[in-house]
Ligand SMILES: Nc1ncnc2c1ncn2[C@@H]1O[C@H](COP(=O)(O)OP(=O)(O)OP(=O)(O)O)[C@@H](O)[C@H]1O
């Protein structure tokens with residue numbers, strides 16, 4: 286079959302406030318010049334002040350979204366975000382086993398920045414045991430890496446140890462995001478690749494409250510780059526620069542943890558071309 290325009294898939298929850306979740310994924314994938322498709326798993330009533338309510342969708346309509354995409358589109362990479370609970374995680378796992386949507390970036394979304402649960406406690410084990418082995422890359426933040434590995438993470442050595450543990454659980458590539466190390470003047474993420482290579486990606490920490498959707502944006506950018514055929518290492522490096530620009534060149538929207546500036550990387554690219 287002749288290759289079509291690159292297409293990527295976000296399997297996630299909706300953030301009505303537009304800053305995180307599926308909305309962040311759509312904006313990011315579009316910015317990377319990839320066609321974005323979606324399987325909506327849950328709807329949240331949310332703004333920059335917090336999550337007011339969440340409604341997981343029936344598995345029938347989740348299955349039907351996957352089937353509709355498989356019938357018609359040529360998806361080259363996919364990601365998961367908010368998956369809500371055991372029922373929805375199992376539905377997503379079954380569909381990812383049934384259809385080939387390319388490499389999976391697993392963003393194990395558990396708790397929103399304001400503290401609201403986006404994944405039930407009992408679903409963590411199902412993500413670890415059933416979804417993780419299907420993933421090409423997993424992108425936990427520090428609390429998520431702690432939950433998945435069962436170890437506490439206080440130091441950079443702990444991050445490296447946790448990454449190795451995650452790889453031993455069956456995922457090929459790992460990036461542990463350091464955004465939650467708030468007493469550090471750098472925001473450093475640890476990367477461990479399937480070939481054993483590892484490295485840190487660091488950027489000076491931006492002193493801002495507007496970091497709603499940073500994790501979603503990073504994982505969506507990785508997904509878009511993989512859909513274009515880039516290697517995991519290339520995809521991760523571009524995505525760190527992309528998310529950094531969206532935080533650094535901030536915008537003011539809402540009254541709480543504000544969203545990112547999803548078009549900021551255009552300026553970085555334009556300057557690089559001069
Ligand atoms: N204040 C900051 N300054 C610079 N980079 C940051 C900052 N906060 C987060 N980052 C970067 O953003 C990316 C996402 O990391 P983070 O740990 O915030 O993800 P997350 O907690 O999953 O985000 P969210 O739950 O809001 O989607 C990482 O590359 C991290 O280093």
Ligand SMILES: Cc1ncc(CO)c(N)n1
Nearest residue numbers: 298299300305306367397
């Ligand atoms: C729907 C949704 N997905 C993910 C996140 C995490 O950023 C959020 N706040 N809301």
